[in-house]
Amino acid sequence: xxxxxxxxxxxxxxxxxxxxxxxxxxxxxxxxxxxxxxxxxxxxxxxxxxxxxxxxxxxxxxxxxxxxxxxxxxxxxxxxxxxxxxxxxxxxxxxxxxxxxxxxxxxxxxxxxxxxxxxxxxxxxxxxxxxxxxxxxxxxxxxxxxxxxxxxxxxxxxxxxxxxxxxxxxxxxxxxxxxxxxxxxxxxxxxxxxxxxxxxxxxxxxxxxxxxxxxxx
Amino acid sequence: xxxxxxxxxxxxxxxxxxxxxxxxxxxxxxxxxxxxxxxxxxxxxxxxxxxxxxxxxxxxxxxxxxxxxxxxxxxxxxxxxxxxxxxxxxxxxxxxxxxxxxxxxxxxxxxxxxxxxxxxxxxxxxxxxxxxxxxxxxxxxxxxxxxxxxxxxxxxxxxxxxxxxxxxxxxxxxxxxxxxxxxxxxxxxxxxxxxxxxxxxxxxxxxxxxxxxxxxx
DNA sequence: CGGTCCATAGAGCGATCACTACAGGGAGCA
DNA sequence: TGCTCCCTGTAGTGATCGCTCTATGGACCG
Numbered sequence: 001x002x003x004x005x006x007x008x009x010x011x012x013x014x015x016x017x018x019x020x021x022x023x024x025x026x027x028x029x030x031x032x033x034x035x036x037x038x039x040x041x042x043x044x045x046x047x048x049x050x051x052x053x054x055x056x057x058x059x060x061x062x063x064x065x066x067x068x069x070x071x072x073x074x075x076x077x078x079x080x081x082x083x084x085x086x087x088x089x090x091x092x093x094x095x096x097x098x099x100x101x102x103x104x105x106x107x108x109x110x111x112x113x114x115x116x117x118x119x120x121x122x123x124x125x126x127x128x129x130x131x132x133x134x135x136x137x138x139x140x141x142x143x144x145x146x147x148x149x150x151x152x153x154x155x156x157x158x159x160x161x162x163x164x165x166x167x168x169x170x171x172x173x174x175x176x177x178x179x180x181x182x183x184x185x186x187x188x189x190x191x192x193x194x195x196x197x198x199x200x201x202x203x204x205x206x207x208x209x210x211x212x213x214x215x216x217x
Numbered sequence: 218x219x220x221x222x223x224x225x226x227x228x229x230x231x232x233x234x235x236x237x238x239x240x241x242x243x244x245x246x247x248x249x250x251x252x253x254x255x256x257x258x259x260x261x262x263x264x265x266x267x268x269x270x271x272x273x274x275x276x277x278x279x280x281x282x283x284x285x286x287x288x289x290x291x292x293x294x295x296x297x298x299x300x301x302x303x304x305x306x307x308x309x310x311x312x313x314x315x316x317x318x319x320x321x322x323x324x325x326x327x328x329x330x331x332x333x334x335x336x337x338x339x340x341x342x343x344x345x346x347x348x349x350x351x352x353x354x355x356x357x358x359x360x361x362x363x364x365x366x367x368x369x370x371x372x373x374x375x376x377x378x379x380x381x382x383x384x385x386x387x388x389x390x391x392x393x394x395x396x397x398x399x400x401x402x403x404x405x406x407x408x409x410x411x412x413x414x415x416x417x418x419x420x421x422x423x424x425x426x427x428x429x430x431x432x433x434x
Numbered sequence: 435c436g437g438t439c440c441a442t443a444g445a446g447c448g449a450t451c452a453c454t455a456c457a458g459g460g461a462g463c464a
Numbered sequence: 465t466g467c468t469c470c471c472t473g474t475a476g477t478g479a480t481c482g483c484t485c486t487a488t489g490g491a492c493c494g
Contacts, residue, residue: 021471038349043259046452056473057453063471067452122346128409129339129346132255143410178407179422186403190395192345193360205396238441263482273443274483280441284482 025063027053033074033119041126041136044071071123072137078120079145099160100211103180106156107203111184120145121188146181153177242280244270250291250336258343258353261288288340289354295337296362316377317428320397323373324420328401337362338405363398370394 017025031053036044046067050057064070087106124142127135157173187205248270253261263284267274281287304323341359344352374390404422 018470024471038347040257040259040343040347042257043347043349045450047450055471058455058474059472061453125406126257126343126346128406129343130255130257130260131409132260146410182403182407183399184403185406186399186401189342189345189402189406190399192348193363235440241441262480264480272441275444275485276442278483 024055024059028055028060028063028070029074029077032070033078033123036071036074036123036126037119041071041123041130041138068137072141075120075123075127075138075141075145078123079142082118082120083145098211100207102160104203104207107180107207108200111203115191118188125185125189150174150177150181153180241272241276245272245277245280245287246291246294249287250295250340253288253291253340253343254336258288258340258347258355285354289358292337292340292344292355292358292362295340296359299335299337300362315428316374317424319377321420321424324397324424325417328420332408335405342402342406367391367394367398370397 028049032044032049035048035052039045039048044067046057046060049060049070053060060070064073120142123138124146127139127142154174154177157176161173183205245266249261249266252265252269256262256265261284263274263277266277266287270277277287281290337359340355341363344356344359371391371394374393378390400422
């Protein structure tokens with residue numbers, strides 16, 4: 001899941017855009033992300049994007065094929081920004097003693113960034129909730145990102161539990177990964193209501209749940 | 218949280234509509250619920266509603282003030298339908314021995330109906346995800362419904378834990394209620410991707426989590 | 435039969451939608 | 465100076481949006 005070239009750059013055959021060009025493209029993406037967060041998928045109009053970005057409609061269609069591809073790139077761009085600041089899930093931190101401690105370290109950073117720039121998560125959830133006939137391009141991108149995260153989390157749990165007696169149940173790491181993701185989804189949604197909720201409480205909750213789940217199983 | 222009279226019935230001063238009238242109103246609500254599930258809030262257009270319901274636009278505006286109030290009534294109607302088939306949360310079932318067993322009984326019925334008619338949950342989640350300036354009427358209705366459920370769940374846990382040593386921590390029942398709600402949200406969302414997932418697995422998961430949480434705290 | 439009210443039918447309003455066409459400006463190179 | 469290419473500016477397309485208007489069919493009451 002890495003950033004691919006835009007529609008325009010694809011046609012030009014180069015992955016590199018000029019400074020001005022890149023800046024304009026990013027301004028459009030940011031404006032679209034904000035508006036999608038406020039008005040939803042269908043509520044995001046090209047007119048609003050041009051007003052907020054300050055760029056004309058022709059610039060939007062210069063960089064992006066149509067509205068659908070614009071929003072797909074918003075999801076991709078936002079997810080790439082998020083994943084770039086994540087700690088590596090490849091293996092447990094060397095100093096970690098318990099699974100709870102290790103998980104807490106990672107989740108603290110993940111949720112902190114989730115609270116600051118969750119556009120891909122917000123828009124992705126919107127796209128998951130709609131079951132329309134012709135699915136938007138952004139939906140596929142979000143689902144792929146989700147699968148990647150689940151895979152990484154599963155691997156992380158797998159490595160951590162290696163040598164453990166419970167490792168015999170081969171689907172335990174995957175179940176734990178799904179619990180973490182589902183808990184993140186549910187509490188991200190709860191956060192939309194109760195903005196005052198402390199992210200650390202959220203982390204405590206998830207860690208408690210996972211520790212307990214490992215204990216019980 | 219009970220069904221209120223519609224805009225039209227309000228003006229007429231009577232809560233009762235004729236047979237034909239009630240049937241038409243319900244057809245419009247059902248059509249709007251389906252379309253909102255497919256296309257989202259802004260994607261729900263009066264034109265689509267008239268096509269699917271078979272009733273003309275004038276009938277829609279006869280029963281509902283505008284699009285916003287129509288969708289608010291969809292949320293209310295769907296939630297009322299759901300709550301009507303729920304078991305009472307007032308007190309634990311007499312025969313239940315453990316909190317896990319009691320919770321399992323209730324959650325089994327709740328999730329079974331969630332899988333069949335979750336329109337209010339789906340639309341409600343959409344409304345929660347959007348943080349627009351002027352909030353839709355349906356959002357307030359959904360949040361009130363949510364608070365009612367949290368309250369009932371909190372009371373249920375409170376009664377169940379009465380006399381327990383842990384009852385000293387007065388916010389434990391509320392925390393448990395929020396865990397159940399967040400887990401339901403998260404796994405409802407996961408269900409949108411993996412339609413094949415067995416609801417019973419879902420119940421097992423939540424029960425395990427709550428049992429563990431009670432144990433650990 | 436005429437009067438009243440409910441619900442439906444359908445035309446049409448101005449505004450906005452996604453998107454296109456095309457001209458023009460500015461930086462680089464000659 | 466003139467040519468080229470990238471990006472911007474503006475005007476406009478037909479379609480559809482939410483919503484209003486007026487007319488009408490049918491049930492009930494006299």
